[in-house]
Amino acid sequence: EVQLVESGGGLVQPGGSLRLSCxxxxxxxxxxxxxxxRQAPGKGLEWVSVIYSDGSTYYADSxxxxxxxxxxxxxxxxxxxxxxxxxxDTAVYYCAREGRGELGAFDIWGQxxxxxVSS
Amino acid sequence: xxxxxxxxxxxxxxxxxxxxxxxxxSQTISIYxxxxxxxxxxxxxxxxxxxxxxxxxxxxxxxxxGSGTDFTLTIxxxxxxxxxxxxxxxxxxxxxxxxxxTKVEIK
Numbered sequence: 001e002v003q004l005v006e007s008g009g010g011l012v013q014p015g016g017s018l019r020l021s022c023x024x025x026x027x028x029x030x031x032x033x034x035x036x037x038r039q040a041p042g043k044g045l046e047w048v049s050v051i052y053s054d055g056s057t058y059y060a061d062s063x064x065x066x067x068x069x070x071x072x073x074x075x076x077x078x079x080x081x082x083x084x085x086x087x088x089d090t091a092v093y094y095c096a097r098e099g100r101g102e103l104g105a106f107d108i109w110g111q112x113x114x115x116x117v118s119s
Numbered sequence: 120x121x122x123x124x125x126x127x128x129x130x131x132x133x134x135x136x137x138x139x140x141x142x143x144x145s146q147t148i149s150i151y152x153x154x155x156x157x158x159x160x161x162x163x164x165x166x167x168x169x170x171x172x173x174x175x176x177x178x179x180x181x182x183x184x185g186s187g188t189d190f191t192l193t194i195x196x197x198x199x200x201x202x203x204x205x206x207x208x209x210x211x212x213x214x215x216x217x218x219x220x221t222k223v224e225i226k
Contacts, residue, residue, distance in 0.1 A: 035215065045155075045163065045206055047215040058213045094162055104210025105153035105168035112162055 002026040002108055004078075004095050009113030016085050016117070022078040022095030022110055030073045033098035035106065036080045038091035038115075048093070049080065063089075085117045121145050121209050125218035131226040138194040140221045142207035145188075151211035152190045154183055157220075158203045166205075167192065197223070 008020040020036070036048040049059045049069040057069050068081040078095050092112040099107030122145035132138050142152065150170040155163040165174045167183035170190055180195045194201055202225055207218040 044220045045157075045208075045217040047217065050213060050215070060214055098210070099165075099168070102153070102165070102168040102172075102174075103151055104215070105165055105174075106155075106163070106208070107165050107168075107174070109162040109164070 004097065004108055004110035006093065006095055006110040006113040009093065009115045011116045011118065012085055013119050014085060014087055014117055017081070017083045018085065018115060020080040020082070020093055020095075020113055020115070022080075024076050024078070024097075027097070027108075029071050029076050029078055032100070033104070034069075034071065034078045035096050035098065036069060036078075037094045037096055037106070037109075038089075039094070039112075040088075040091040043091075046091075050098075051078070082115070085115075087117050089115060090117045091115060120214055121148060121212060121216050123207055123209055123216050123218040125205075125207055125221050127221060128219065129222040129224060131224050132197050133226045134197055134199055136197045136226075138197050138201075138223060140192045140205055140207075140223075142185075142190045142192070142218050143188055144190075144209055144211075147187045148209045148211035150186050151209055152183075152185065153208045153210060154181075154192045155206045155208065156201075156203045157206065163206065194223075 035050040051069045066084045095110045096106035097108040152170045154167040157163040171183045204222045
């Protein structure tokens with residue numbers, strides 16, 4: 001079954017770091033555009049970052065310079081390294097695949113992992 | 120960045136009603152417009168991509184239309200399982216951006 005499974009969320013203090021993982025099954029992360037999308041409690045969806053198949057990366061202004069997206073091709077896994085965390089980074093973080101035939105729509109989503117930034 | 124504006128923010132409807140949600144982009148995005156359904160505690164689910172193409176497995180009561188800057192999601196006959204929050208999203212350019220969501224509630 002084609003799926004994404006996130007892990008790595010948890011409680012962290014402001015200024016701390018956390019690394020999220022997103023393991024893919026039945027497709028290859030390296031050859032797809034992969035994004036992180038987050039959702040603060042009770043709020044809407046916010047795109048965070050993307051890594052393209054050529055390795056180029058882009059970030060939302062709200063996380064630029066603090067978050068780093070990467071992938072491990074041998075493990076078929078996507079990552080999000082989050083540094084200098086702020087209270088406003090508290091959210092459920094989803095990884096998602098952009099479907100090739102779907103003009104960039106997010107056709108596969110993980111179940112989400114909760115990140116809570118609080119002292 | 121392209122801003123996506125949905126209306127209404129919420130609506131109340133009854134089973135069997137026809138429901139329409141609109142989404143407007145701050146600049147033209149051709150047909151690079153997608154619709155998602157999200158239920159509480161669940162990940163979003165892709166319903167429609169490229170403005171009007173139904174994702175595999177999605178019931179035919181869902182339809183999408185529009186191009187350029189103005190788009191519409193229509194549910195022809197609302198079913199109990201359709202009560203959820205709906206988001207539009209543009210995939211024309213990076214950063215990808217979402218509308219603020221439309222919550223469809225039971226009247």
